[in-house]
Amino acid sequence: MSANLFLLLSLIFSLLQGSFLPPVLVEGAIVLLVVLAAPPRQAFLALFAGGIIFDLVQSQTLGLTSLVFLLSGVAILAMRDQLPLQKPIVAGVVAALVTLVRAKVVFASFLFAPSVVVGLLTILIFLFVWQPLSSSRIRLQ
Amino acid sequence: MTTSKKSPYSLAIVYLLLAVLLYFLDSRGTLGSVHSATQALTTPVRSFLFNTKQNILSPLSVFSDSSKQEQRVKELEEKNASLSAQLAKLTGLQEENEKMRRLLGTDLPPSWQFATARVVTVTADTLVLTSDHAPQDDTSVITTKESGIFVGRVQEVKGKEVQILLPSHSSSKIPVIVRDSESGLRQASGIGVGRGGRAVLEQVLTSEQIKEGDLILTSGEGGVPEELLLGYVAEVSRVEGAAWQQAEIKSAVDLDDLDFVFFVTKF
Structure with a gap:
């Protein structure tokens, strides 16, 4: 996933989430995908800008989602040699955790149902759309 | 090798610091105009x-009988809530004779002042x-002037958008009484505490009798108008x-x- 695609998805889903969909949903999946697929420098810029988009559109305090995204990105990058992140189950758990953390930090509530949904969605993405490029990188099938 | 591994993390630190700075500035209300400009487009x-x-969602419910019944139950519940609020208010009037004279013939005191707001969306417990x-922060929000059903309290104002902390929010605590x-007689007093997605009535003495269906109303403490x-x-x-x-609180x-x-701008 390119940084531009991440930003586009951030804009679309920040508008949809809360008004049409649950307030948190896809962020866990797209954060994981951009960190694994884009070069780290681009990924961090995308995470910062994506977080700002989410906060602006959802009228949250600016910087809060960027902090969650960046810290999640750093953690994923640091763990990618230790954890088999290209495995669908592991990726699903990580995506669900990122979503859960954002729900707690931004909306002060653990939103389990959307987090489980994004976990399953990530598993499906990793099973059918993305293929492992190496032990720590992925590419579009 | 070492440089290429270190540099992305140092970049991450720069963005983290920027995010912290933005958070700090926005918390102090400095970036309100940025929110207003964005809201003009996104709201x-x-x-x-x-x-x-x-x-x-509405037309889908027409296709099943159970959904029709649910709709009917919902309508009746709303009517019941409205009537219950009026009953509670009348009981409160009986307790305070002076107040009764002032409030007779109206549902909410005529001295109260209101400002309207349109609902944009519901996100989690906000x-x-x-x-x-x-x-102002902590201003109470009610559904209609007539029935006086408590919705929540103002948590934050960003531009024209106002976030309301619902009673189910984990940081919400509202002093209440039970009738x-x-x-309509007063049964107990306690605190309505948000538990994230649900609200719980706490700090009710076991010697006080409460039962399912009893009305939970604001006590008037903590800056919230009474008997909502x-x-x-x-x-x-x-x-x-x-x-x-x-006890669990049913909204x-x-x-x-x-x-x-x-x-409720003045009460």
Whole structure:
């Protein structure tokens, strides 16, 4: 996933989430995908800008989602040699955790149902759309 | 090798510091104009999406009888909530004779002042409104002037958007009293505490009698107007020998059906 695609998805889903969909949903999946697929420098810029988009559109305090995204990105990058992140189950758990953390930090509530949904969605993405490029990188099938 | 591994993390630190700076500035209200400018573009879209969702969900419910019944039950519950609020208010008037004279013939005191707000969306335990009136923090929000059902309190104002902390929010604590649903007599006092997605009635002495269906109303403490209906007692939990009992609170308002609400600007 390119940084531009991440930003586009951030804009679309920040508008949809809360008004049409649950307030948190896809962020866990797209954060994981951009960190694994884009070069780290681009990924961090995308995470910062994506977080700002989410906060602006959802009228949250600016910087809060960027902090969650960046810290999640750093953690994923640091763990990618230790954890088999290209495995669908592991990726699903990580995506669900990122979503859960954002729900707690931004909306002060653990939103389990959307987090489980994004976990399953990530598993499906990793099973059918993305293929492992190496032990720590992925590419579009 | 070492440089290429270190540099992305140092970049991450720079962005983290930027994010912290933005958070700090926005917390102090410095970036309100940025929010206002963005809301001018996004609020109509979000409002449209929210209404579209409501329109999509409503016709679907017509296809099943159970959904019709649910709709009927919902209507009756709303009517019941409105009547219960009026009953509670009348009982409160009986307790205070002076107040009764002032309030006779109206549902809420005529001295109260209101400002309207339109519902944009509901996110988790927060209601997002848009209003030309900029309320102060902790201003109470009710559904209609007539029935006086408590919705929540103002948490944050960003531009024209106002975030309302619902009673189910984990940081919400509202002093309440409990009245019998039939006689309207005061049964107990306690605190309505948000538990994230649900609200619980706590700090009710076990010696006080509460039962399912009793009315939970604001006590008038903590800056919230008194005798506003918060919800109903549901599922009372008592532990033998314990000093306190608690109960689940069933909300008196269906947030999905709200279009407009009112800030109680003066009471």
